[in-house]
Amino acid sequence: AQKVTQAQTEISVVEKEDVTLDCVYETRDTTYYLFWYKQPPSGELVFLIRRNSFDEQNEISGRYSWNFQKSTSSFNFTITASQVVDSAVYFCALSEAGAGSYQLTFGKGTKLSVIP
Amino acid sequence: KAGVTQTPRYLIKTRGQQVTLSCSPISGHRSVSWYQQTPGQGLQFLFEYFSETQRNKGNFPGRFSGRQFSNSRSEMNVSTLELGDSALYLCASRLGGDTGELFFGEGSRLTVL
Numbered sequence: 001a002q003k004v005t006q007a008q009t010e011i012s013v014v015e016k017e018d019v020t021l022d023c024v025y026e027t028r029d030t031t032y033y034l035f036w037y038k039q040p041p042s043g044e045l046v047f048l049i050r051r052n053s054f055d056e057q058n059e060i061s062g063r064y065s066w067n068f069q070k071s072t073s074s075f076n077f078t079i080t081a082s083q084v085v086d087s088a089v090y091f092c093a094l095s096e097a098g099a100g101s102y103q104l105t106f107g108k109g110t111k112l113s114v115i116p
Numbered sequence: 117k118a119g120v121t122q123t124p125r126y127l128i129k130t131r132g133q134q135v136t137l138s139c140s141p142i143s144g145h146r147s148v149s150w151y152q153q154t155p156g157q158g159l160q161f162l163f164e165y166f167s168e169t170q171r172n173k174g175n176f177p178g179r180f181s182g183r184q185f186s187n188s189r190s191e192m193n194v195s196t197l198e199l200g201d202s203a204l205y206l207c208a209s210r211l212g213g214d215t216g217e218l219f220f221g222e223g224s225r226l227t228v229l
Contacts, residue, residue, distance in 0.1 A: 037220070043204055044119075045220035091159065102149065102210065102218060103172050106159035 002027040004094050006107035013082050014115050021077045021110045023092030029053075034068065034075045035093040035104065045091065051075065082114045118143065120221035122207050128227045134195040137224045141188050141209030147171075148190040149218065150182060153204040162205075165190055194226075202228045 003026040013019045025034065036048040049059065051068050059066045063080045079086055089111045093104040121140040129135050141148050150162040161174040165184035182192040188209075194201055204223040 035218075042222055043206075043225070044222040045206060045208070047217050047219060050217055093159075102147065102164060103161045103174070104149075104151075104159075104218065105161070106151075108158045 002029075002032075002094050002096060002105045004092050004105055004107035006090075006092055006110050008110045009108070010111045010113070012113045012115060015084060016081050018078060018080050019082050019112065021079075021090050021092075021112070023075045023077065023107060025073050025075065025092070025094045027094060027096060029096040031096070033095045035091075035095070036066065036075075036077050037091045037093065039089045039091060039109070041088075048077075048090075079112075082112075084114050084116050087112060087114045120207055120209050120219055122205075122221040122224050124224060125222065126225050126227075128229060129197050130229050131197055131199060133197050134193060135197060135226060136191055136193045137205055137207075137226075139190045139192075139207030139209075139221060141190070141207075142219055145209035145211055145219075146188055147210045148184055148188065149208045149210075150190070150192050151206045151208065151220075152176075153206060153223070154200075154202070159206070162192065197228045199228050202226060 005024045032053045034051045037045040039045050056068050065078045067076045089109045091109045092107045095104050123138045147166045149164040151159050153159045163173045163182050164171045168184045179195045184190045204225050206220050206223045208218045208220045210218050
């Protein structure tokens, strides 16, 4: 069975600090997808990134960067120079590929508070 | 381009009643999934529909059901409501197949009294 662990329940940082959100996953599949979503107070899950298991290249998008390491089954998310608008709950998720179905297994989420 | 639309956004029911939630996917998206979010269990997969067929179902009792219409709109129904069904129910849509980003709506917040 697949599992996603986000060990950090809550993190508080001061604006402009860098912060890394950890994600560790378990799966028996060799082909799978990893995701990060942001959930602001409005409730909507906002898609941030999807990475497939064959692509271990790190990715940077503006202030966001992701570090995918299959050797440690981790897919960590770093926000550089955090801003108050980054305050939200962040979810890491895993989907095993195949059969044309997408079933995401989510971690419990990390609540990030950026203090001005 | 309009996002995923869920109605109603908030509703209150009493134990034993039933509820129907609606989801309109992004135009052109053929796959709709439903997730339940509670403080205790987090986000859990309910089911996925593609072209009016249920593709996958999560570990929920038969009181939870859904369907998808020919225009890809989807409904989910919960019968004989229990207090533990109080949750945020999120709908997500994607183009279909084995790829594609999953876009979520703002959810329907159900409170069972």
